[in-house]
Amino acid sequence: xxxxxxxxxxxxxxxxxxxxxxxxxxxxxxxxDPAARLAEAVAAVGGALLRVDGPAAxxxxxxxxxxxxxxxxxxxxxxxxxxxxxxxxxLDDPHQLEGIELxxxxxxxxxxxxxxxxxxGAALRLRALFVIAEHxxxxxxxxxxxxxxxxxxARLRFEGPGFxxxxxxxxxxxxxxxxxxxxxxxxxxxxxxxxx
Amino acid sequence: xxxxxxxxxxxxxxxxxxxxxxxxxxxTRWHDAALWAVRVKxxxxxxxxxxxxxxxxxAAAIKAHAxxxxxxxxxxxxxxxSARGAQVHWARDAEEHNRIVHGILAERGLTRLxxxxxxxxxxxxxxxxxxxxxxxxxxxxxxxxxxQLAGEPPSHIVLxxxxxxxxxVGELFHRTIGTAAGASDPAYLTGAARVHLREKFLAAQAxxxxxxxxxxxxxxxxxxTNEGNADMGTALPPVHIACMGVEKIVPRLEDLAVFVRxxxxxxxxxxxxxxxxxxxxxxxxxxxxxxIVDNGRSRLLAxxxxxxxxxxxxCGACMNTCPVFRRSGGHSYGFTIPGPIGSVxxxxxxxxxxxxxxxxxxxxxxxDDVCPVRIPLHDQLLERRRQLATGPVRGLFWKxxxxxxxxxxxxxxxxxxxxGWGARLALRRAPRWLLYNRWNAWGRRRELPAAPAxxxxxxxxxxxxxxxxxxxxxxPAGAPGRPR
Numbered sequence: 001x002x003x004x005x006x007x008x009x010x011x012x013x014x015x016x017x018x019x020x021x022x023x024x025x026x027x028x029x030x031x032x033d034p035a036a037r038l039a040e041a042v043a044a045v046g047g048a049l050l051r052v053d054g055p056a057a058x059x060x061x062x063x064x065x066x067x068x069x070x071x072x073x074x075x076x077x078x079x080x081x082x083x084x085x086x087x088x089x090x091l092d093d094p095h096q097l098e099g100i101e102l103x104x105x106x107x108x109x110x111x112x113x114x115x116x117x118x119x120x121g122a123a124l125r126l127r128a129l130f131v132i133a134e135h136x137x138x139x140x141x142x143x144x145x146x147x148x149x150x151x152x153x154a155r156l157r158f159e160g161p162g163f164x165x166x167x168x169x170x171x172x173x174x175x176x177x178x179x180x181x182x183x184x185x186x187x188x189x190x191x192x193x194x195x196x
Numbered sequence: 197x198x199x200x201x202x203x204x205x206x207x208x209x210x211x212x213x214x215x216x217x218x219x220x221x222x223x224t225r226w227h228d229a230a231l232w233a234v235r236v237k238x239x240x241x242x243x244x245x246x247x248x249x250x251x252x253x254x255a256a257a258i259k260a261h262a263x264x265x266x267x268x269x270x271x272x273x274x275x276x277x278s279a280r281g282a283q284v285h286w287a288r289d290a291e292e293h294n295r296i297v298h299g300i301l302a303e304r305g306l307t308r309l310x311x312x313x314x315x316x317x318x319x320x321x322x323x324x325x326x327x328x329x330x331x332x333x334x335x336x337x338x339x340x341x342x343x344q345l346a347g348e349p350p351s352h353i354v355l356x357x358x359x360x361x362x363x364x365v366g367e368l369f370h371r372t373i374g375t376a377a378g379a380s381d382p383a384y385l386t387g388a389a390r391v392h393l394r395e396k397f398l399a400a401q402a403x404x405x406x407x408x409x410x411x412x413x414x415x416x417x418x419x420x421t422n423e424g425n426a427d428m429g430t431a432l433p434p435v436h437i438a439c440m441g442v443e444k445i446v447p448r449l450e451d452l453a454v455f456v457r458x459x460x461x462x463x464x465x466x467x468x469x470x471x472x473x474x475x476x477x478x479x480x481x482x483x484x485x486x487x488i489v490d491n492g493r494s495r496l497l498a499x500x501x502x503x504x505x506x507x508x509x510x511c512g513a514c515m516n517t518c519p520v521f522r523r524s525g526g527h528s529y530g531f532t533i534p535g536p537i538g539s540v541x542x543x544x545x546x547x548x549x550x551x552x553x554x555x556x557x558x559x560x561x562x563x564d565d566v567c568p569v570r571i572p573l574h575d576q577l578l579e580r581r582r583q584l585a586t587g588p589v590r591g592l593f594w595k596x597x598x599x600x601x602x603x604x605x606x607x608x609x610x611x612x613x614x615x616g617w618g619a620r621l622a623l624r625r626a627p628r629w630l631l632y633n634r635w636n637a638w639g640r641r642r643e644l645p646a647a648p649a650x651x652x653x654x655x656x657x658x659x660x661x662x663x664x665x666x667x668x669x670x671x672p673a674g675a676p677g678r679p680r
Binding site for chain 1: 230233234244245246247250251254257258260261263264265266267270271280281286287288292336337338339342355356357358360361362365382383385386387390393394397398414415416422423424425427428431432442447448449450452453454456457464466467468469470471472473474475476477478479488490494495497498503
């Protein structure tokens with residue numbers, strides 16, 4: 001018997017009595033103003049949210065952010081936000097991303113409940129960009145806002161291979177005496193641009 | 197860097213190990229307060245959601261359902277994961293798990309591995325196994341890196357270095373990664389660790405992660421971190437190895453919403469972890485290996501009274517709330533998973549070695565109240581005690597004897613009355629050496645209460661007499677109760 005067969009047989013022999021798989025909505029809390037709740041939630045997880053009304057304002061906002069952060073090496077996967085200063089198309093090894101100071105990435109939608117933004121891996125030529133960059137800007141369309149995590153997962157599909165991540169604020173740790181420190185391994189700051 | 201012999205190998209006596217921890221009263225107070233603060237944050241998060249209890253109930257129901265069909269769901273997971281390009285491996289025990297992981301590395305000639313948090317690999321003692329075979333293993337979660345550099349096991353499953361003070365971390369980092377002497381600022385030390393570990397990430401040839409949830413429906417694995425170390429470790433090197441226990445399966449993608457909402461709120465009082473990463477197959481040009489491990493879980497599944505413990509999502513909430521854990525520290529448990537859940541799990545693996553753990557509880561039930569998947573922890577702890585007391589283990593002579601004596605005394609009224617009289621007399625008259633000795637664990641750090649003037653029965657009788665005479669004004673003089 002292979003280990004696989006052995007484990008499956010042991011689990012079948014020991015299986016708990018059948019219990020129904022629960023279905024139906026849990027009726028999660030509803031936020032009357034999801035955009036306002038999102039701003040609160042993003043702040044609560046250590047990020048910042050900026051509303052911009054169009055591509056011009058977005059590009060200006062990103063450029064102001066880069067200036068404030070002193071970021072010269074800017075990589076952008078969002079054409080409306082400007083081209084950045086790093087030619088991502090020329091890179092084929094994630095190690096070449098080390099040293100990027102600001103990454104501007106397209107979030108597919110944001111979740112009002114948690115302040116998380118869904119970043120599909122397909123939007124990135126090199127997946128490491130979202131975590132290796134010193135600072136992060138996530139661009140989300142204002143109409144791509146869901147109330148809660150249940151609604152968020154209802155939007156997701158994983159038909160084929162692929163990666164995706166919910167990002168809520170900057171990287172953080174409290175592993176030394178429970179003192180919160182922003183910027184553990186990933187981004188030291190996370191700005192969400194809500195577009196439109 | 198190999199860690200010293202694990203405490204579980206030594207067989208842990210919880211009270212003796214707890215005494216080592218509590219010998220530093222200041223540290224004990226700090227540890228207690230720090231974990232309680234996490235519990236308070238968790239409460240605040242839970243209170244924000246009116247549907248909190250419904251969520252817990254839903255999570256418990258999904259896990260109960262999955263326990264009835266684990267084999268089916270694992271097969272479905274394997275099918276879907278393979279269809280997306282992942283390679284699925286099966287390991288019956290720790291040894292096989294370690295052999296598989298080492299095999300993946302050795303076949304490709306890889307000797308530099310970065311790891312994000314995985315309690316399963318702690319359970320299997322993977323680090324030592326790989327290190328003796330020439331693989332450099334770097335734990336990349338900051339807390340895990342701290343304990344790895346210190347040569348210790350984690351003391352908490354979510355906060356691995358919670359037992360260390362900042363000055364100790366500063367001293368450790370000064371010695372090991374060259375931070376400034378005397379520096380102990382957490383932001384400075386975290387920054388230094390970031391630089392040190394960034395080098396390790398960039399040099400790594402493979403990344404290993406645990407698995408928070410595996411989805412049968414889509415064949416994906418989900419990993420949650422705040423630091424981003426799982427993402428660094430899987431996005432830079434081309435080989436990703438994800439190790440999971442068989443119980444990590446959830447049936448559907450939509451079930452993730454339930455567990456993701458519960459996990460970080462219960463663990464650290466955050467609405468969600470910073471990164472919740474979903475891996476479906478390898479990244480282009482890379483490899484994803486998923487190692488599915490039994491290592492005693494099917495045995496636990498067969499134990500009707502304890503199988504519910506397989507629902508655990510390793511949030512650590514039961515530890516943060518436990519009055520015993522908070523005051524005795526995770527190392528006092530001498531098991532990979534400490535606290536109430538560990539005390540349920542450990543005797544299932546080795547009842548003799550972990551004899552003291554089910555007794556490391558006041559059975560207050562606080563763990564049940566915070567458990568996001570509603571494991572009836574204090575019932576299970578009590579059941580473990582019963583199982584141990586009636587089983588073949590050695591070392592419970594005095595407990596068994598005391599319980600037998602108590603059974604006789606409580607079952608016979610004259611003995612009970614005489615016992616009460618004797619105890620009141622002893623409290624008043626007996627010399628200290630007779631009352632405070634090695635048999636009196638309670639009195640080791642505390643004074644015994646003052647003896648009441650009369651027994652409860654006598655007080656009750658006189659109260660009723662007074663009541664019949666129309667005097668209902670308060671308790672009779674000398675009533676037992678309030679300590680003065």
